[in-house]
Amino acid sequence: MMKRILVTVIAAGLSLAGPVWAAPSSQVAWTQETMRLIEGGDAEKGKQLNASCAGCHGAEGISPNPIWPSTAGQNAAYTYKQLRDYKDGTRDNAIMMGMVMALSDQDMADISAYYAALPLPAPQGDGGNDAALKLVKAGDSERLIAACNTCHGRKGEGNQRSHGMPAIAGQMPQYFVQTMQLYRSGGRANDVYGIMRNIAKDLTDEEISGLANYYAAQDAR
Ligand code: HEC
Ligand code: HEC
Numbered sequence: 152m153m154k155r156i157l158v159t160v161i162a163a164g165l166s167l168a169g170p171v172w173a174a175p176s177s178q179v180a181w182t183q184e185t186m187r188l189i190e191g192g193d194a195e196k197g198k199q200l201n202a203s204c205a206g207c208h209g210a211e212g213i214s215p216n217p218i219w220p221s222t223a224g225q226n227a228a229y230t231y232k233q234l235r236d237y238k239d240g241t242r243d244n245a246i247m248m249g250m251v252m253a254l255s256d257q258d259m260a261d262i263s264a265y266y267a268a269l270p271l272p273a274p275q276g277d278g279g280n281d282a283a284l285k286l287v288k289a290g291d292s293e294r295l296i297a298a299c300n301t302c303h304g305r306k307g308e309g310n311q312r313s314h315g316m317p318a319i320a321g322q323m324p325q326y327f328v329q330t331m332q333l334y335r336s337g338g339r340a341n342d343v344y345g346i347m348r349n350i351a352k353d354l355t356d357e358e359i360s361g362l363a364n365y366y367a368a369q370d371a372r
Pocket of ligand 2: 220232286287296297298299300301302303315316317318319322327330331341342343346347350362
């Protein structure tokens with residue numbers, strides 16, 4: 152009896168505490184086995200597998216359409232996690248789910264190695280504005296937004312060692328805006344601990360577009 156009351160109280164407390172994300176945000180655990188699989192990815196095989204991806208992401212990982220992400224130069228741990236997340240639906244996207252359905256974990260590691268071996272995209276555009284620069288370098292303590300560069304690197308080059316902090320330098324600005332809006336609405340929910348959802352929820356459309364332009368113009372090659 153006592154136990155049941157306790158459980159009820161805890162459950163009620165949780166639902167009052169804020170949004171409860173029902174499913175885990177990713178099934179990928181950074182075990183030694185996973186890290187070894189990623190480090191052992193075969194870029195040559197990945198290049199061959201990329202033949203069925205090249206229509207949208209480019210033969211060299213540079214997307215031909217600004218609504219699709221470039222994948223060139225992306226760190227392998229991040230790419231691998233995204234592919235796994237698409238396959239099991241934790242990153243919800245019908246096109247990509249279909250694309251990865253037949254891929255094994257080894258295939259995903261090979262593709263990730265291929266992308267990681269390519270240079271990051273060349274910079275494009277005018278570089279955002281002062282408000283974006285402030286968010287990148289200092290964040291905003293009022294809204295508890297941490298500076299973007301603490302995680303994404305000084306030039307947006309990302310950080311492979313810290314379990315796949317993505318490179319965002321040279322990324323297609325339209326894709327950047329779209330994915331930030333998805334984090335903001337919860338439509339993209341595969342970020343562990345809601346790291347990006349918590350940041351994006353307080354950003355305005357103007358700030359997101361300033362940030363997209365800022366990072367598109369960064370040269371981290
Ligand atoms: C018909 C176009 C299309 C094809 C073909 C395609 N993709 Fe994608 N890809 C997309 C779109 C659109 C997105 C963004 C989806 C979203 O918002 O989650 C995406 C996202 C991705 C991402 C996440 C990038 C990031 O920065 O988070 C990776 C990695 C990726 N695709 C790899 C692949 C691989 C590998 C293949 C081939 C097996 C492939 N894609 C085939 C359209 C495509
Ligand atoms: C505490 C660390 C941290 C901070 C601070 C942070 N990010 Fe992120 N960001 C991440 C992680 C981790 C991911 C990948 C999450 C996932 O697996 O979906 C990510 C993903 C992203 C993506 C998606 C990349 C892609 O290719 O789809 C964008 C865009 C992005 N962040 C922009 C920003 C911007 C802009 C800021 C500053 C306003 C920022 N981030 C601050 C950790 C951080």
